[in-house]
Amino acid sequence: MKDAAPQPVRLSEYTPFPFVVEQVDLRFTLAGAETRVHSKIRFAPNPAAERAGEIFLHGKELELISARIDGAEVSPVITARGLTCPVPSGAFTWEAEVRIDPTTNTSLDGLYTSGGMYCTQCEAEGFRKITFYPDRPDVMAPFRVQIDSDMPVRLSNGNMVEEGVWDDPWPKPAYLFALVAGDLRNFPGEFKTMSGKDVELNIWVRPGDEARAEYAMDALKRSMAWDEEVYGREYDLQIFNIVAVDDFNMGAMENKGLNIFNSKYVLASPETATDTDYDFIEGIIAHEYFHNWTGNRITCRDWFQLCLKEGLTVFRDQQFSSDMRGAAVKRITEVMQLRARQFREDQGPLAHPVRPEEYIEINNFYTATVYEKGAEVIHMLKALVGDEGYAKALDLYFERHDGDAATIEDWLKVFEDATGRDLSQFSRWYSQAGTPRLTVEEHFKDGTLTLDFKQETKPTPGQAQKQPQVIPIAVGLIGPNGNEVAETRVLEMNKSEQSFEFTGLSAMPVASILRNFSAPVVLDRKLDIASRAFLLAHDTDPFNRWEAGRVLGKEVLTQMITEGAAPAPDLLTGLSRVVADDSLEPAYRALMLGLPSEDDLAQTLFDSGHVPDPAAIHAARDALQDAMAAEMEPILASLYEQMETPAPYSPDAEAAGKRSLRGACLGLLSRRDGCARAKALFEAADNMTEELAALAVLIRHGQGEAAVQAFYDKWRHDRLVMDKWFMLQVVQSSPETMAETVKSLTEHADFDWKNPNRFRSVLGGMQANPAGFHRADGAAYRLYADWLLKLDPVNPQTTARMTTAFETWARYDADRQQMMREQLERIAALPGLSENTGEMVGRILG
Ligand SMILES: [Zn+2]
Numbered sequence: 001m002k003d004a005a006p007q008p009v010r011l012s013e014y015t016p017f018p019f020v021v022e023q024v025d026l027r028f029t030l031a032g033a034e035t036r037v038h039s040k041i042r043f044a045p046n047p048a049a050e051r052a053g054e055i056f057l058h059g060k061e062l063e064l065i066s067a068r069i070d071g072a073e074v075s076p077v078i079t080a081r082g083l084t085c086p087v088p089s090g091a092f093t094w095e096a097e098v099r100i101d102p103t104t105n106t107s108l109d110g111l112y113t114s115g116g117m118y119c120t121q122c123e124a125e126g127f128r129k130i131t132f133y134p135d136r137p138d139v140m141a142p143f144r145v146q147i148d149s150d151m152p153v154r155l156s157n158g159n160m161v162e163e164g165v166w167d168d169p170w171p172k173p174a175y176l177f178a179l180v181a182g183d184l185r186n187f188p189g190e191f192k193t194m195s196g197k198d199v200e201l202n203i204w205v206r207p208g209d210e211a212r213a214e215y216a217m218d219a220l221k222r223s224m225a226w227d228e229e230v231y232g233r234e235y236d237l238q239i240f241n242i243v244a245v246d247d248f249n250m251g252a253m254e255n256k257g258l259n260i261f262n263s264k265y266v267l268a269s270p271e272t273a274t275d276t277d278y279d280f281i282e283g284i285i286a287h288e289y290f291h292n293w294t295g296n297r298i299t300c301r302d303w304f305q306l307c308l309k310e311g312l313t314v315f316r317d318q319q320f321s322s323d324m325r326g327a328a329v330k331r332i333t334e335v336m337q338l339r340a341r342q343f344r345e346d347q348g349p350l351a352h353p354v355r356p357e358e359y360i361e362i363n364n365f366y367t368a369t370v371y372e373k374g375a376e377v378i379h380m381l382k383a384l385v386g387d388e389g390y391a392k393a394l395d396l397y398f399e400r401h402d403g404d405a406a407t408i409e410d411w412l413k414v415f416e417d418a419t420g421r422d423l424s425q426f427s428r429w430y431s432q433a434g435t436p437r438l439t440v441e442e443h444f445k446d447g448t449l450t451l452d453f454k455q456e457t458k459p460t461p462g463q464a465q466k467q468p469q470v471i472p473i474a475v476g477l478i479g480p481n482g483n484e485v486a487e488t489r490v491l492e493m494n495k496s497e498q499s500f501e502f503t504g505l506s507a508m509p510v511a512s513i514l515r516n517f518s519a520p521v522v523l524d525r526k527l528d529i530a531s532r533a534f535l536l537a538h539d540t541d542p543f544n545r546w547e548a549g550r551v552l553g554k555e556v557l558t559q560m561i562t563e564g565a566a567p568a569p570d571l572l573t574g575l576s577r578v579v580a581d582d583s584l585e586p587a588y589r590a591l592m593l594g595l596p597s598e599d600d601l602a603q604t605l606f607d608s609g610h611v612p613d614p615a616a617i618h619a620a621r622d623a624l625q626d627a628m629a630a631e632m633e634p635i636l637a638s639l640y641e642q643m644e645t646p647a648p649y650s651p652d653a654e655a656a657g658k659r660s661l662r663g664a665c666l667g668l669l670s671r672r673d674g675c676a677r678a679k680a681l682f683e684a685a686d687n688m689t690e691e692l693a694a695l696a697v698l699i700r701h702g703q704g705e706a707a708v709q710a711f712y713d714k715w716r717h718d719r720l721v722m723d724k725w726f727m728l729q730v731v732q733s734s735p736e737t738m739a740e741t742v743k744s745l746t747e748h749a750d751f752d753w754k755n756p757n758r759f760r761s762v763l764g765g766m767q768a769n770p771a772g773f774h775r776a777d778g779a780a781y782r783l784y785a786d787w788l789l790k791l792d793p794v795n796p797q798t799t800a801r802m803t804t805a806f807e808t809w810a811r812y813d814a815d816r817q818q819m820m821r822e823q824l825e826r827i828a829a830l831p832g833l834s835e836n837t838g839e840m841v842g843r844i845l846g
Pocket of ligand 1: 287309313
């Protein structure tokens with residue numbers, strides 16, 4: 001039974017657990033539906049907490065077979081949340097045996113089976129589905145695990161003591177526990193640490209996939225070396241295992257010494273993986289590895305502090321990727337993603353602080369705000385204290401908190417102690433939700449440029465009043481001849497309104513504001529088209545140069561949509577010049593050719609008081625792309641030839657950059673050449689990046705039928721490639737027929753809807769086609785909701801996350817609003833709806 005009204009958990013109500021756990025011994029007997037877990041746990045009173053005469057242990061969907069304290073049988077009181085049992089006044093040993101059934105566990109948290117193998121996912125609260133335990137991150141203990149099973153490979157955390165027996169000497173919370181057993185093959189490797197210790201590395205995959213783990217292994221070794229060089233962090237066990245699993249709710253999980261990955265973020269070969277896949281694999285392997293220090297050695301006191309480990313680890317993986325792949329391109333893609341996901345969240349009904357203050361279901365707070373805005377906050381902190389201050393603070397953090405379950409207060413305190421800076425106002429970035437809007441007005445007189453800034457954050461759910469934030473604003477000045485007359489200076493804004501002056505200028509410059517995206521804000525700046533075009537041509541900050549083109553593109557598209565204007569020539573000539581500039585990296589030029597997304601334009605229109613029409617937005621982007629293709633055809637055609645990369649395929653950043661520019665050229669050229677190049681490329685491509693780029697173009701222009709079939713015949717046995725096949729047909733479908741495309745794909749024999757990757761390929765693909773999703777008759781809304789209703793009883797976590805497709809309902813016209821609300825209300829009314837989905841739908845409806 002479910003509680004009638006789920007109760008929120010609140011940050012303000014934190015109390016320490018009354019006991020410490022000195023040692024955990026687990027014995028698993030893996031036997032399908034009859035799986036047994038025997039636990040022996042040594043508890044002692046926690047000197048930092050009040051004494052308790054009884055103990056509460058979390059437990060969910062467990063069948064208790066026996067329980068003993070100090071060898072004597074006990075009969076605890078069991079509820080849907082766990083058990084309560086009287087305990088002796090001193091230290092004691094708890095022993096229990098439970099039965100669980102991993103074979104019917106479709107929620108994919110706790111212990112479950114995937115394609116015949118056993119595996120676990122315990123973050124955030126999956127361990128309570130394995131055995132009774134204080135399943136909270138501030139309870140840390142050393143674990144010893146024995147796995148009895150006829151599976152040839154049996155893995156857990158720590159070092160292997162003997163076959164199937166593992167010992168993890170590092171105290172850890174239960175969410176970092178992991179177990180894997182199956183018929184797996186390894187791709188082996190080794191690493192010598194900075195102090196000369198040898199570490200055995202293994203990537204475990206299904207038989208036949210071994211060769212596709214090579215790139216992930218290479219990324220792992222580079223991550224280990226980078227963390228030593230840049231942060232002085234060394235690996236601390238004799239072995240590091242990674243396992244690839246097909247059925248996984250998340251991207252990957254940083255369990256101590258045994259990372260578990262969604263197979264799509266491990267397996268790659270040139271024929272089957274795109275450049276984007278390689279890029280993700282590198283970034284996610286690094287991210288999970290970096291957690292060994294930021295997350296595992298120093299963990300979170302409670303789940304409200306999730307950003308402590310995630311914001312910092314995202315920031316670290318961004319630094320790593322930037323070192324590997326080039327800072328400008330990396331920064332632009334980070335910001336594009338931040339705006340697409342986090343700004344959207346922060347401007348809607350799901351807005352919440354980087355550190356939330358209450359939740360019903362913690363799995364609903366693994367959000368772009370916690371992860372990506374959390375990383376942006378650290379980006380700002382580093383800009384404010386400087387590189388040296390940051391390094392000092394991080395050294396102190398590792399020294400002071402190693403082995404702790406820490407808080408955001410602890411984190412900020414090390415910066416205050418290391419740099420002497422008061423961060424009390426800065427800490428609002430953790431507690432205040434919403435994206436600040438920064439407006440600027442510029443005045444020039446007698447050689448002085450004055451910038452008048454104003455910051456404002458709109459109310460968000462539960463936070464009507466907003467306080468001014470500390471905003472680092474990086475500014476440089478460009479003189480009339482295109483040369484930089486003032487280098488980048490970081491202005492520190494901490495009031496609602498504030499002015500800054502630049503003196504001694506001989507002529508009026510054009511300011512380049514918010515360089516390298518120095519703060520996660522919306523910059524509102526009135527600037528004429530000529531000045532924007534000037535920045536697009538001359539800005540020495542690569543981020544802002546790209547941004548000038550992007551803002552100009554947005555303004556032009558807005559005029560096309562709201563006034564029926566023609567594409568502005570300044571934009572077309574400005575972009576042509578940048579794209580033809582051989583001194584710029586190809587990957588950077590490819591980004592320049594991209595236009596603001598349909599979703600981004602919808603928000604921009606909404607913010608400026610318009611009701612966005614998804615079909616009109618789609619049509620305007622199409623028209624602008626036609627105009628770009630017509631204007632730039634000769635340049636694009638020559639670049640298309642120049643950017644051909646020689647065989648054999650290499651995933652390195654330079655080659656990938658050339659392919660991305662070539663792909664961007666192909667997309668535009670296909671508007672002129674009747675898809676001749678795309679057809680030829682589809683036939684000739686020897687790598688997935690180009691094969692898929694060609695297929696996308698063919699589908700988009702309604703010439704994909706034969707190619708779609710050929711691609712299917714070639715790749716039907718490869719599940720990761722088939723995910724791409726499903727998704728591409730949805731994303732590239734014409735908006736008018738997308739719902740029908742989705743419907744027929746969900747009836748396809750290979751549509752295994754219980755597999756999260758496959759489900760997201762088809763249903764998630766709908767979100768990447770906004771004009772199709774928001775079709776005026778509401779057909780796509782209904783179809784989408786039908787599938788969420790079907791998935792919820794099977795996999796609540798994935799269902800809950802996918803409700804965010806509706807989070808922007810308030811932007812649209814009354815008819816669409818009503819249709820979306822109807823679907824949300826239909827979901828809310830489902831008998832037995834999960835708490836996960838119930839909480840999300842309730843918040844979206846407001
Ligand atoms: Zn993480």
